[in-house]
Amino acid sequence: MTECCPLCATQSTAFFHRDRHREYLRCEQCKLVFVPPKDHVSSAAELAYYLQHENQVSDPGYRRFLSRLADPLCERLAPCSVGLDFGCGPGPALAAMLTEAGHSLALYDYYFFNEPAALQVNYDFITASEVVEHLHRPKDVLAMLWDRLQPDAWFGVMTRLVLSKEAFAQWHYIRDPTHVCFFSRETWIWWADCRHATVEFLGADVILLKKGPAKTESRKPV
Numbered sequence: 001m002t003e004c005c006p007l008c009a010t011q012s013t014a015f016f017h018r019d020r021h022r023e024y025l026r027c028e029q030c031k032l033v034f035v036p037p038k039d040h041v042s043s044a045a046e047l048a049y050y051l052q053h054e055n056q057v058s059d060p061g062y063r064r065f066l067s068r069l070a071d072p073l074c075e076r077l078a079p080c081s082v083g084l085d086f087g088c089g090p091g092p093a094l095a096a097m098l099t100e101a102g103h104s105l106a107l108y109d110y111y112f113f114n115e116p117a118a119l120q121v122n123y124d125f126i127t128a129s130e131v132v133e134h135l136h137r138p139k140d141v142l143a144m145l146w147d148r149l150q151p152d153a154w155f156g157v158m159t160r161l162v163l164s165k166e167a168f169a170q171w172h173y174i175r176d177p178t179h180v181c182f183f184s185r186e187t188w189i190w191w192a193d194c195r196h197a198t199v200e201f202l203g204a205d206v207i208l209l210k211k212g213p214a215k216t217e218s219r220k221p222v
């Protein structure tokens with residue numbers, strides 16, 4: 001049976017890798033590597049796993065890790081921007097860092113800050129740090145987030161990128177049972193192209209996408 005790609009919805013997906021626990025497919029169109037739904041863990045197991053791996057807001061090592069997204073984003077943001085930290089987890093350290101830099105942050109996390117009102121307003125920027133690899137429905141969730149961005153707004157993502165089939169088989173990142181979507185550079189370039197967005201890759205795992213300017217109404221001929 002062919003499995004539909006959870007990011008671009010094409011049926012053109014093929015076997016990519018199998019390990020002791022699950023199977024991985026790759027989309028021919030957007031190159032997303034994904035775990036088919038039959039191999040997803042339950043919500044209860046997912047939550048238990050997150051609670052075991054809780055990061056502290058004040059942990060200097062974790063802050064250093066997040067600064068690789070926070071610093072380049074702050075360089076690009078106007079002072080006092082308004083943003084959303086999507087999938088902030090139980091200890092929203094990235095939001096704390098961006099707030100200290102003078103920006104205002106709303107929080108949303110399916111398990112820990114389930115405030116749907118935060119997804120009803122538009123933002124100057126949205127961050128998703130170590131989030132997209134967990135998404136069961138990346139097409140819908142990423143489209144929803146993109147819709148919440150103003151013109152010229154930034155979307156800052158942290159996720160490890162797929163490099164090659166050989167590296168994938170040895171990769172610690174796939175051993176986390178809650179990681180079900182693995183993006184590559186090609187995937188982000190495809191996704192950005194579909195939205196006429198610009199995309200920048202910083203280091204191994206930071207992706208910055210910028211929404212286009214506001215559409216100006218063409219002047220009517222006199």
Ligand SMILES: [Zn+2]
Nearest residue numbers: 005008027030
């Ligand atoms: Zn796809």
